[in-house]
Amino acid sequence: MTMQTERPTSRLAGEVLERNHRAIAQAITLVENGQGASELHTPLFPHTGKAFTIGITGPPGAGKSTLVDQLVAHYRAEGLSVGVLAVDPSSPFTRGALLGDRVRMRSFAADQGVFVRSMANRGHVGGLALATPSAIRLLDAAGFDRILVETVGVGQSEVDVVGAVDCTVVVEVPGMGDVVQTMKAGLMEIADQFVVNKADREGAERLARELRRVLREQSGKGANADVIQTSAHRGDGVPELLQGIEAFRERQIESGRLDERRQENLTREVAAFVGEHARRRLLGVSGTGLPPQTLEDLLGRRRDPQGLALDIVEAGLRPRLSEGVE
Amino acid sequence: MEQPIRVLLAKPTHDSHDRGVRYLARVLRDGGFEVVFMNFLLPEDVLSAATQEDVDVIGISSSAGGHMHVFIEIAQALKESGQQDVLLMGGGIISSSDVKKLRAEGVGRIFGPGSDPDEIKSYIRENARVATGTRN
Structure with missing residues (x-):
């Protein structure tokens, strides 16, 4: 079309x-x-590269959209412009989607310093849409000072967001499980900033305490994350969260870790695109461009998928490599 | 891959009759549309959301009256900003004389209670700019 x-x-x-x-x-x-x-x-x-990008992730119903709304208002009060990308899931069956994050957000209609876009993940797993990193870059180029990226409601291993932003905020709520949940890999390890939202609820204090204890014992990534309690619908704790994010930003810039992380993320993105483009070049856009004879060999168990893939890559690269040598 | 039609469904914040519009949101989701759902206070809220979301269709739900200026202001503003390719339609409790006036203002169809969901889906599919290739 x-x-x-x-x-x-x-x-x-x-x-x-x-x-x-x-x-x-x-x-x-x-x-x-x-x-x-x-x-x-x-x-x-x-x-691009001027904006500071912040991912907000956590389980469904944790209050991510409400928190984003609050952060936008506070950033505006500080005179900073904000772009927001809010990702919601597409149906795996119909590809349709209900994008409801705006329901939790007040209107910034009269304010040119705020831009909010809902994105359906269009079947992409990992918590973001395939196009989210590109959309972040568009908002960055448009000169927004801060970009907030709200993931779909995630489980334990949808951690793509960490590779797309400068700072990851993980939102947890009380009542989702015991201390073993906080010891698992994945979501626990990607946080630069922890939030225990719905802090007015029973168990919030204990969850925050557990998180702090686990983080102290944890080495490597996430070990230095801070835990802040918020009650997003009332706005409690939001100024502290904003301060926490901004303090993290300054530490990252001063220590050079911001550049390190961006370099890592960009490298990973290039690698992913190399894979994507190579697949399209070698197998066609649909990725299934195998000749009938080869398909028969596969089905007849005369060729194995891995060996076949290696041969295709070798054959595809050969002319180019020899050109390079000459 | 064919691009999905994006629809903004908006309901006045203080209008508590949201069963119809929520039902439609689910019908459209199941029909393969990308539905952005929102509440609004002012017509500007709808307009700015429609612009930022780059939707093909705006559906306004009204069951508590006071909809005339909402529809007319949005239709006007779409025209003035060169976005008349966005299909503006409605649903809810809207009298037939109001419907007549709105149609004269260039508003699309208004679907009242008991409308056939399949008819709404095909109306959108046939008239959204993505389908007709009339995007501005």
């Missing part, structure tokens, strides 16, 4: 830089639909 936009993509990039909301919105639609990637990213990438 051809997509007719009023703006040619080259003009769109210029308007994104001017923080034109409609242009930003159209650009996000393009990257969501896998279009216009190079026309947008090539001119805009040099303008």
